[in-house]
Amino acid sequence: MKATRHTIVALVENKPGVLNRIVSKWRQRGFNIESLAVGHSEVPGLSRMTFVLGGPASDVEQVTKQLYKVVDIVKISDLPEDEIVTRELALMKVNASDQNRGAIIEIVDIFHGEIVDASPETVVVEITGTEDKIDAAFEMLRPHGIREMARTGRVAVTRGHAISAVEEEGAAGHRYRPAGQGKPRVGSLL
Amino acid sequence: MQMTGAQIIMECLVREGVDLVFGIPGGSTLPFYDTFQHYPQVRHILVKHEQSAAHAADAYARVTGKVGVCCATSGPGATNLVTGIANAWMDSVPMVAITGQVVTWLIGRDGFQEADITGISLPITKANWLVLGAEDMAQTMREAFHIARSGRPGPVLIDVPRDVFIQEAEFEYPETVDLPGFKPTLEGHPAQIKKAAQLIAEAERPLILAGHGVRISKAYDELRELAETAQIPVITTLLGISSFPGSHPLCMGMPGMHGMYWNNIAINEADLLIALGMRFDDRVTGALKEFAPHARVIHVDIDPAEIGKNVRPTVPIVGDLKRVLAALNPHVKAKSHDPWLAHLRQLREEHPSIDIPENDDLLPQYVIKKIYELSGGKGYVVTDVGQHQMWAAQYYWSDTPNGFISPGGLGPMGFGVPAAMGVQFAHPKELVWAICGDGGFQMTMQELSVMVEHEIPVKIAIVNNSYLGMVRQWQTMFYGDRRFATREFSPDYVKLAEAFGMAGLRVTDKAQVEGTILRALAHPGPVLIDFQVEPEECVYPMVPPGAALSQTLERPQPAARPAASREEVTARR
Numbered sequence: 001m002k003a004t005r006h007t008i009v010a011l012v013e014n015k016p017g018v019l020n021r022i023v024s025k026w027r028q029r030g031f032n033i034e035s036l037a038v039g040h041s042e043v044p045g046l047s048r049m050t051f052v053l054g055g056p057a058s059d060v061e062q063v064t065k066q067l068y069k070v071v072d073i074v075k076i077s078d079l080p081e082d083e084i085v086t087r088e089l090a091l092m093k094v095n096a097s098d099q100n101r102g103a104i105i106e107i108v109d110i111f112h113g114e115i116v117d118a119s120p121e122t123v124v125v126e127i128t129g130t131e132d133k134i135d136a137a138f139e140m141l142r143p144h145g146i147r148e149m150a151r152t153g154r155v156a157v158t159r160g161h162a163i164s165a166v167e168e169e170g171a172a173g174h175r176y177r178p179a180g181q182g183k184p185r186v187g188s189l190l
Numbered sequence: 191m192q193m194t195g196a197q198i199i200m201e202c203l204v205r206e207g208v209d210l211v212f213g214i215p216g217g218s219t220l221p222f223y224d225t226f227q228h229y230p231q232v233r234h235i236l237v238k239h240e241q242s243a244a245h246a247a248d249a250y251a252r253v254t255g256k257v258g259v260c261c262a263t264s265g266p267g268a269t270n271l272v273t274g275i276a277n278a279w280m281d282s283v284p285m286v287a288i289t290g291q292v293v294t295w296l297i298g299r300d301g302f303q304e305a306d307i308t309g310i311s312l313p314i315t316k317a318n319w320l321v322l323g324a325e326d327m328a329q330t331m332r333e334a335f336h337i338a339r340s341g342r343p344g345p346v347l348i349d350v351p352r353d354v355f356i357q358e359a360e361f362e363y364p365e366t367v368d369l370p371g372f373k374p375t376l377e378g379h380p381a382q383i384k385k386a387a388q389l390i391a392e393a394e395r396p397l398i399l400a401g402h403g404v405r406i407s408k409a410y411d412e413l414r415e416l417a418e419t420a421q422i423p424v425i426t427t428l429l430g431i432s433s434f435p436g437s438h439p440l441c442m443g444m445p446g447m448h449g450m451y452w453n454n455i456a457i458n459e460a461d462l463l464i465a466l467g468m469r470f471d472d473r474v475t476g477a478l479k480e481f482a483p484h485a486r487v488i489h490v491d492i493d494p495a496e497i498g499k500n501v502r503p504t505v506p507i508v509g510d511l512k513r514v515l516a517a518l519n520p521h522v523k524a525k526s527h528d529p530w531l532a533h534l535r536q537l538r539e540e541h542p543s544i545d546i547p548e549n550d551d552l553l554p555q556y557v558i559k560k561i562y563e564l565s566g567g568k569g570y571v572v573t574d575v576g577q578h579q580m581w582a583a584q585y586y587w588s589d590t591p592n593g594f595i596s597p598g599g600l601g602p603m604g605f606g607v608p609a610a611m612g613v614q615f616a617h618p619k620e621l622v623w624a625i626c627g628d629g630g631f632q633m634t635m636q637e638l639s640v641m642v643e644h645e646i647p648v649k650i651a652i653v654n655n656s657y658l659g660m661v662r663q664w665q666t667m668f669y670g671d672r673r674f675a676t677r678e679f680s681p682d683y684v685k686l687a688e689a690f691g692m693a694g695l696r697v698t699d700k701a702q703v704e705g706t707i708l709r710a711l712a713h714p715g716p717v718l719i720d721f722q723v724e725p726e727e728c729v730y731p732m733v734p735p736g737a738a739l740s741q742t743l744e745r746p747q748p749a750a751r752p753a754a755s756r757e758e759v760t761a762r763r
Contacts, residue, residue, distance in 0.1 A: 024306075028297065028298050029298040030294075
């Protein structure tokens with residue numbers, strides 16, 4: 001089975017322990033989480049978690065189904081790579097003196113990034129984009145000496161009118177539906 | 191060299207000096223057990239329940255200072271270990287638990303006998319691993335033993351899928367371990383040590399609180415030197431008992447909820463507490479706000495997270511106790527605290543917490559005191575959990591370094607029998623007492639058959655009061671004496687012992703106590719004694735839950751409790 005990259009989006013009740021349950025399931029199955037981003041969603045009280053992990057497609061689907069049973073997970077889906085818009089933000093603290101600051105600014109311009117802080121010895125660069133773009137910027141800046149880098153991890157939404165968020169009836173109906181009713185909507189959210 | 195995962199585990203066990211493994215095999219661990227025949231230097235003891243395997247390995251580790259090893263199969267085998275692992279976690283005992291797991295392709299698919307034991311054991315292990323390839327095995331084993339025994343010791347768990355036991359990989363034993371996130375501090379900070387010496391020099395009413403850490407780091411001599419040089423009385427916590435000789439004139443016994451009255455008052459009056467390898471457990475401190483109100487505190491512990499957790503120290507020192515004390519002692523000047531010591535002696539005389547009433551009742555305290563006297567304070571004493579545990583802590587002033595084994599933090603009933611077995615396996619020639627209640631004994635009594643099988647001469651004393659005594663005591667004291675679900679039915683323990691093939695003795699009268707203990711001591715094999723003691727006894731002194739040490743309750747005067755007639759006692763049974 002070929003390992004592929006997956007973007008899993010979970011809408012969860014904003015409560016302690018939910019992240020632990022999800023992560024614990026990935027751990028049990030030996031998936032390594034490449035990135036994880038958590039923040040508020042468009043619905044008050046619901047958090048949106050975006051995981052990027054590698055693993056065979058069938059396994060990921062099966063674990064996603066198991067996670068769908070977690071009471072505090074309102075919705076979870078594996079978003080297909082070609083139907084989503086993804087972004088990540090990186091902050092890099094780069095060595096910058098009078099000699100090379102100009103060169104750094106030039107690189108940052110190429111990547112449509114921004115200098116968000118400067119000191120006599122360093123600048124802090126902000127780059128937003130896909131992982132590839134951030135990797136490329138990192139490679140270009142590396143010769144100048146990168147002291148620190150912080151990346152947010154991928155966030156993603158689907159293209160066009162399809163939504164990966166909560167549907168009207170879904171939000172209310174999911175948690176208390178009688179056993180056996182309502183089939184798992186994993187992978188069928190689009 | 192190519193080896194299977196199971197062989198690699200064995201090779202690592204041999205290199206770690208493991209000579210004894212407690213466990214029960216099962217479907218997932220069959221390939222592992224298949225390799226034992228090629229490694230006769232690693233002895234396997236088949237116990238009757240995995241909880242006992244963990245408790246036995248735990249006790250074995252406590253008395254040898256080595257890492258205890260237990261193993262169990264996947265699913266129920268692994269979950270049965272959990273209580274024992276949690277106990278080792280709470281009491282800082284180095285232990286490696288090896289569990290089988292279903293084959294890798296069934297993990298997470300609810301395979302037969304599958305349980306997510308790495309998930310389950312996460313909060314009660316220092317680290318755990320699910321080994322997904324034999325090539326990771328050697329490194330994992332090496333790290334596991336290193337983590338279990340280094341710094342503040344504790345249990346770790348290695349979960350091995352059945353196919354990984356069989357998988358082959360190149361075996362090379364890693365000589366070193368490099369864990370950037372795990373670098374325990376061993377040497378105390380020199381400036382802090384000097385400050386501590388300064389506080390000791392200034393103190394007029396100092397006390398040492400010696401905990402389990404003294405025993406773990408084997409700082410017996412260093413502790414004794416400190417106490418004797420500066421003439422500081424030594425209070426031993428429950429797990430600190432046997433860190434300092436019980437017969438030493440400076441030994442004060444246990445503090446806290448069921449500690450000596452004089453200790454609780456002394457802590458209340460002290461101007462300096464030297465806390466060594468102890469963690470200010472709530473059973474020691476009582477109400478924290480009113481704990482040691484006049485004392486400055488020197489707190490030495492190897493775990494930085496213990497510093498300031500419950501009590502804020504004046505001088506914190508992080509480090510290995512043996513090394514810290516060795517560095518501290520040269521700075522400590524000889525002193526005498528005669529007024530303070532005289533005051534404490536007077537307290538002891540005025541409030542003799544552990545005097546036993548002189549009557550004809552077969553009192554549990556009397557039984558334990560006699561065991562202590564007739565054993566000469568020597569040998570190993572293992573307790574279970576409950577009233578008898580507190581009485582053992584009060585009356586067995588052990589002189590054997592590391593000789594008092596009691597499950598303090600978790601308090602799991604059922605510890606006594608398997609733990610005594612583990613101690614006796616470690617020290618086959620030494621005297622080992624298991625002091626149990628009738629409740630805890632019945633939780634793991636199946637292990638008697640292992641004692642008989644391996645001719646393990648443990649002396650078991652059941653302090654049988656026909657109650658879950660400690661719970662009954664709380665019902666009596668705090669629930670209007672409404673007794674529910676605490677009357678304990680017992681089998682005929684003498685017949686039970688005989689059924690297992692060991693000697694069984696019964697004591698129903700005070701006059702029989704000495705003779706029976708002497709008979710048990712003279713018997714070469716395992717013995718069980720059923721001491722049918724006065725059932726209404728309560729443990730005193732007692733600090734009511736939530737109260738301050740200064741509010742320690744002493745034993746009510748005899749008139750407060752109508753003496754039960756022998757008929758009544760018999761009727762209550």
